[in-house]
Amino acid sequence: MDRSEILSKITELMRDVFDEDDLVVTDETEAEDVADWDSANHVRLIVAIEEVFKIQFTTDEITAPENTGQLVDLVASKLKG
Amino acid sequence: MSEMAGYPHIHTVVTEVLRAWPAHEKYIERSFASRTDRVMRACDELCAAIIRMADTVEGGLPLICEDYKYFSENVVLMEQLYFQRHGEYSTKSFEEANSKYYSNALFMRRYVNCLALSTALWENHANVFDAYLNEYLPGLEPGTRLMEIGPAHGFALYFAAACEPVTALTGWDVSPTAIDHTRQVLNALGVKKHVNLKVQDLFEAGSPPPGEEFDAIVIGEVLEHLEDPRRALKSVAAWLRPNGRMWITTPVNSPFPDHIYLFHNIEEILDLVRECGLEIIKHEAYPMSGMTLEKAMKRKQPVSCAITATKLN
Numbered sequence: 504m505d506r507s508e509i510l511s512k513i514t515e516l517m518r519d520v521f522d523e524d525d526l527v528v529t530d531e532t533e534a535e536d537v538a539d540w541d542s543a544n545h546v547r548l549i550v551a552i553e554e555v556f557k558i559q560f561t562t563d564e565i566t567a568p569e570n571t572g573q574l575v576d577l578v579a580s581k582l583k584g
Numbered sequence: 585m586s587e588m589a590g591y592p593h594i595h596t597v598v599t600e601v602l603r604a605w606p607a608h609e610k611y612i613e614r615s616f617a618s619r620t621d622r623v624m625r626a627c628d629e630l631c632a633a634i635i636r637m638a639d640t641v642e643g644g645l646p647l648i649c650e651d652y653k654y655f656s657e658n659v660v661l662m663e664q665l666y667f668q669r670h671g672e673y674s675t676k677s678f679e680e681a682n683s684k685y686y687s688n689a690l691f692m693r694r695y696v697n698c699l700a701l702s703t704a705l706w707e708n709h710a711n712v713f714d715a716y717l718n719e720y721l722p723g724l725e726p727g728t729r730l731m732e733i734g735p736a737h738g739f740a741l742y743f744a745a746a747c748e749p750v751t752a753l754t755g756w757d758v759s760p761t762a763i764d765h766t767r768q769v770l771n772a773l774g775v776k777k778h779v780n781l782k783v784q785d786l787f788e789a790g791s792p793p794p795g796e797e798f799d800a801i802v803i804g805e806v807l808e809h810l811e812d813p814r815r816a817l818k819s820v821a822a823w824l825r826p827n828g829r830m831w832i833t834t835p836v837n838s839p840f841p842d843h844i845y846l847f848h849n850i851e852e853i854l855d856l857v858r859e860c861g862l863e864i865i866k867h868e869a870y871p872m873s874g875m876t877l878e879k880a881m882k883r884k885q886p887v888s889c890a891i892t893a894t895k896l897n
Binding site for chain 2: 522534535542544546547549553565566
């Protein structure tokens, strides 16, 4: 799965988790840019990503990404194994 | 933070929290965005008490705020993660909670300090506190003998002591450490009325001698810590006099390290209360900060339930 496919899937998940059908997501999108992206919904997003990509984040990885691009990179690295 | 203008004690606490934890600002803004003046005034009174209590402990308010940050980030977040992954609470028994948490003094200090601040800072907790302060306590009759089960940080007993109709106060907890902490807080806050604090296992309390029942019983955020909340509430109900008033609060979908019993919805809680021989006078459900009730239930996010109940003759 290439990087753009991962971003596309994460965008779908973010729209669902944050209840924003029209949410525009780029590599630079961060929590500050999304009204519902707080710590509780971040956990929901993480678990949704784990389920879709069949991966599991470590405790440190959950809070490490500072924007969506870093989250995409993290998923890509875990998929490569 | 324009919402806090006119509420100086909230402003002091929030300023200190954000000094310890700048990234918490967005949550705080959402939590305070739509509070009524009554809720704000209640929280301001609570924050005044927290500040007064903090002045008497080593580390003061900054330490309490650091504990709040640590516990929220490192403990609550991990429990939320477990809950979202598995659909259940991580701790399965009281014995497990006791051995992992209740015997750990540092953990418990951080926990109790986090809960004290969350009562003012988390919208659902603030709404519950407001209803307790402005609806439940003022509705008590003169000469009320009030008991709290699990007084923990002591603020519910403190505000009950400040309520004129309440003339006698009792607090029961199974933990000597918890009772000591409650005593310290009440002393720090200068409570004048005598408060009978007692180490007491609810399940060993039996039935009250005739005439020794309480007019009012408070059991806030306790049932979710127990393996068998039905048995516990039945034991508590035995100590309420007929037509007395009980204040019960417990959450739905609220993962904390020592939460054992998962209530999936509000109806489960209401059914349990009725099954214990209590009649519900009023109940309210308060979703977590910044969410509607519908959204919180859909997303399996915490909802606090507050109930005023009575026991019929």
